[in-house]
Amino acid sequence: xxxxxxxxxxxxxxxxxxxxxxxxxxxxxxxxxxxxxxxxxxxxxxxxxxxxxxxxxxxxxxxxxxxxxxxxxxxxxxxxxxxxxxxxxxxxxxxxxxxxxxxxxxxxxxxxxxxxxxxxxxxxxxxxxxxxxxxxxxxxxxxxxxxxxxxxxxxxxxxxxxxxxxxxxxxxxxxxxxxxxxxxxxxxxxxxxxxxxxxxxxxxxxxxxxxxxxxxxxxxxxxxxxxxxxxxxxxxxxxxxxxxxxxx
Ligand SMILES: [Zn+2]
Numbered sequence: 048x049x050x051x052x053x054x055x056x057x058x059x060x061x062x063x064x065x066x067x068x069x070x071x072x073x074x075x076x077x078x079x080x081x082x083x084x085x086x087x088x089x090x091x092x093x094x095x096x097x098x099x100x101x102x103x104x105x106x107x108x109x110x111x112x113x114x115x116x117x118x119x120x121x122x123x124x125x126x127x128x129x130x131x132x133x134x135x136x137x138x139x140x141x142x143x144x145x146x147x148x149x150x151x152x153x154x155x156x157x158x159x160x161x162x163x164x165x166x167x168x169x170x171x172x173x174x175x176x177x178x179x180x181x182x183x184x185x186x187x188x189x190x191x192x193x194x195x196x197x198x199x200x201x202x203x204x205x206x207x208x209x210x211x212x213x214x215x216x217x218x219x220x221x222x223x224x225x226x227x228x229x230x231x232x233x234x235x236x237x238x239x240x241x242x243x244x245x246x247x248x249x250x251x252x253x254x255x256x257x258x259x260x261x262x263x264x265x266x267x268x269x270x271x272x273x274x275x276x277x278x279x280x281x282x283x284x285x286x287x288x289x290x291x292x293x294x295x
């Protein structure tokens with residue numbers, strides 16, 4: 048993964064901005080419209096969400112997001128260059144098949160609360176507010192956070208609800224089944240530890256696809272390097288998400 052070979056990318060840093068530019072280029076190459084949503088990270092500076100937009104004939108919306116920042120000192124290969132890599136691969140293929148809904152692919156900023164000191168994932172908070180304030184407020188079917196999808200399958204699909212919902216977790220698990228990707232739904236502890244959290248807190252349906260039962264022993268550490276990633280995991284995460292976006 049090229050992005051994680053550049054070193055740590057804490058929120059509001061030059062390195063985070065560089066990774067964001069990389070995703071913006073990937074979205075533009077894929078002929079998506081690119082919107083940059085800027086926001087402040089108190090005490091650290093400015094960050095942003097880079098959103099690649101596919102505005103098709105449908106009125107509903109699917110959001111796929113991956114956080115761009117890493118913890119300081121961590122190259123963040125699995126957490127979360129893995130999610131960014133899947134986002135870029137999805138963008139490159141998005142125009143090839145019919146979509147069930149319009150699509151926003153979002154490279155969010157400032158997720159790592161361990162660094163920002165914020166109780167919220169700041170990029171996701173800005174993004175969820177943008178969805179809620181606009182025409183898609185009641186038309187968001189789900190927002191999916193790809194976070195640590197580079198190793199340790201079967202993946203876990205996580206959300207802070209009591210049981211899988213029909214149009215959200217069940218729809219995503221159904222897509223995983225069609226794509227032949229092993230995924231288990233596991234309820235979040237408390238409100239969730241990735242970008243889906245802020246959507247759910249604002250009453251918008253969301254979940255996270257990420258690491259399985261083995262966890263990520265190198266999370267926020269210098270050992271979260273690209274050599275630990277399993278390319279097959281990235282392909283499977285991409286296939287599952289594409290299956291969920293595709294019209295049937
Ligand atoms: Zn993460």
